[in-house]
Amino acid sequence: MLELSSITKCFKKSCVINDISLSLPKGLHLLTGPNGAGKTTLLRILAGVIAPTTGQVSLNGMFLPNDSVRFKAHMGYLPQNFGIYPEMTAQKFLKYFAELKGIPAAVASAKVEEVMDIAQISSFHNKTLRDWTKGMRQKVGIAQGLLNDPDLLLMDEPLSGLDPEERFYFCNLFSQLSSERIVLLSTHIVSELTALADSIMLLHKEKLRFKGPISVMIDTARSFVWRAILSEGEWNDKKNELIVSSLRADKGLYEIRIISDVRPELTGVCSVEPTLEDAYIYLVSQGDSK
Ligand SMILES: Nc1ncnc2c1ncn2[C@@H]1O[C@H](COP(=O)(O)OP(=O)(O)OP(=O)(O)O)[C@@H](O)[C@H]1O
Known part of the structure; x- marks a missing residue:
């Protein structure tokens, strides 16, 4: 030990x-x-x-x-x-x-x-x-x-x-x-x-x-992870306010995973199962806010 x-x-x-x-x-x-x-x-x-x-x-x-x-x-x-x-x-x-x-x-x-x-x-x-x-x-x-x-x-x-x-x-x-x-x-x-x-x-x-x-x-990130698909304009408007754990850009659309304890005000946002990367970003963001 x-x-x-x-x-x-x-x-x-x-x-x-x-x-x-x-x-x-x-x-x-x-x-x-x-x-x-x-x-x-x-x-x-x-x-x-x-x-x-x-x-x-x-x-x-x-x-x-x-x-x-x-x-x-x-x-x-x-x-x-x-x-x-x-x-x-x-x-x-x-x-x-x-x-x-x-x-x-x-x-x-x-x-x-x-x-x-x-x-x-x-x-x-x-x-x-x-x-x-x-x-x-x-x-x-x-x-x-x-x-x-x-x-x-x-x-x-x-x-x-x-x-x-x-x-x-x-x-x-x-x-x-x-x-x-x-x-x-x-x-x-x-x-x-x-x-x-x-x-x-x-x-x-x-x-x-x-x-x-x-x-x-x-599991620590359960119910704090959201997924949304944003247009380039929406992404540029919101990106500085969001804690994003992953981003995939394709043909002018931005598929993002967001860490937030409340439902983000974005069109088409849905709650998703957390991954280890999401939990990592969630725990680091919790540490940052202390
Ligand atoms: N001998 C030293 N004297 C002064 N500061 C030090 C010394 N060794 C490490 N540090 C500081 O301690 C902090 C932690 O460094 P460390 O290399 O342990 O981090 P790390 O998590 O391994 O980083 P990385 O993932 O970038 O390798 C840093 O701010 C570094 O500058």
Whole structure:
């Protein structure tokens, strides 16, 4: 179990996270929120890269910073903007990381082969990383996170740079991995993950605005979502007053989904079932109005 107890993080100018407590069991957990909400900051605290201003983090009874070495031996972490050494091949790079993680030399080579296979990068083993695309480098980053078979896998936007087919593969991989460990991914909302995740947390304005199953998050927006089809003139008149969760323009007509606690005064407006994107916009707008 990963336990966060009253975590607050303030930088010189302001606080980014304010008094967050939660317990995460084995499973796939998503951390989402607008840009700058503090997702990376929270993951860096959980990875022991930075210390919280106040509060405690523990994994299966190991506390940061006192049990830092043991804690980190049980953790895999993909930081945002994962850096690579361009002159190394993926194999060399992963062997170097295996050494840093204290994986015995006798098993390191086999482990490197295994994680390269899992991350689907085995066929590129001869190329130096300088020649790899962003997506391929991201896969090396995911692979290094798996080297020590961690109980806690922290991944900061692991799907960025991956194409739809790769995203589908890695979402399923994270889901499989989560049957035996705690997997926490920071991500913008990705449809592939919604059917797989056990819980979602929405971080906004220092607080967790939601934590729980995705179906429950979707339900928070029930009866606050509306659909309308507007002419270009109506759209231009109204667009600055509305909270719009999606927009589709076709042949001069604008099909929009609107978040509102009262029925919008628009022609042909009807109430619709919420989606996860609607619930996200609804909860962020609630946070904005506080
Ligand atoms: N070391 C630091 N010193 C000062 N401010 C910082 C530091 N690290 C992060 N911040 C600030 O904390 C806030 C949250 O940043 P963070 O990167 O954690 O957000 P995020 O939710 O991951 O954003 P994004 O989705 O854009 O990656 C930002 O305003 C950022 O400028």
